[in-house]
Amino acid sequence: MTATGTRFEPGTFTPAPGAGSHPRMLLTHARIETSLTLRHGEQILLTLLIPLALLVGLSLLDFLPTGELGSLSRVDWVTPRILALAVMSSAFTGQAIALGFDRRYGVLKRLSATALPRWLLVAGRLVAALVVVLLQVVALGIVAALLGWSPSAEGIGAAVVLLVLGTLAFGALGVLLGGALRAEAVLALANIVWFVLLLAGGILMAPSSLPGVLGELVALLPSGALAEGLRTALVDGTFAWDAVATLAVWAAAAGALATRTTKLT
Numbered sequence: 001m002t003a004t005g006t007r008f009e010p011g012t013f014t015p016a017p018g019a020g021s022h023p024r025m026l027l028t029h030a031r032i033e034t035s036l037t038l039r040h041g042e043q044i045l046l047t048l049l050i051p052l053a054l055l056v057g058l059s060l061l062d063f064l065p066t067g068e069l070g071s072l073s074r075v076d077w078v079t080p081r082i083l084a085l086a087v088m089s090s091a092f093t094g095q096a097i098a099l100g101f102d103r104r105y106g107v108l109k110r111l112s113a114t115a116l117p118r119w120l121l122v123a124g125r126l127v128a129a130l131v132v133v134l135l136q137v138v139a140l141g142i143v144a145a146l147l148g149w150s151p152s153a154e155g156i157g158a159a160v161v162l163l164v165l166g167t168l169a170f171g172a173l174g175v176l177l178g179g180a181l182r183a184e185a186v187l188a189l190a191n192i193v194w195f196v197l198l199l200a201g202g203i204l205m206a207p208s209s210l211p212g213v214l215g216e217l218v219a220l221l222p223s224g225a226l227a228e229g230l231r232t233a234l235v236d237g238t239f240a241w242d243a244v245a246t247l248a249v250w251a252a253a254a255g256a257l258a259t260r261t262t263k264l265t
Helices: 022-038 041-060 074-104 107-111 118-146 153-178 183-200 212-219 222-236 241-261
Strands: none
Touching (some): 022 041, 041 074, 041 118, 074 118, 074 153, 074 183, 074 222, 118 153, 118 241, 153 183, 153 222, 212 222
């Protein structure tokens, strides 16, 4: 017996049970979430194959209204918007559906028995979404470059900031949706929202092309802000502060609400 009353000195036996540090738990949780996403066939279809098909199709085929193109090539006009679509697909729709079914099958209930706090559950999924978005951007950027895409070098830094903020905003919204509703409702609603934002949320149709106050409202949506911000950065080479502010507000508000409302079952 030691003077402290314990039989063995701390560190005599390993592993030592107990909660790990928050950074280590975050890294482990994010790695698992990323691995599960990349191994899921439907997620790959949603997050990569559909954006790739739209990128190639809209760049090569005459689907776009000539008035919106101006002096731009089709691929220069399309690529920033497809990047925004890719972020929305993986960070929002994919995260919402995955979380909804994780709750249904009791994954979160089992995680609640660990030392993983609720806020870290949200953060781990957001980090995983950032990793998936990075892979998407690389793949889409390579294909776009092969199609003749020539982004503005001055806007690359702004585009990176917007992609990170867009991922955080859409990821928080995905966790908010997937953590509050039943899995079947999440599946239906997430896909409906995806189609609505694709067609009328500022991605395939610029907010400036919409009439009056409707265009102003669409620009305040995370989809419209991200698509227009990326276009401004990658086409004009300028920093869209209004888009950054919009995405930051969405990310902060949805993230704070998601940490409070996410259910385990």
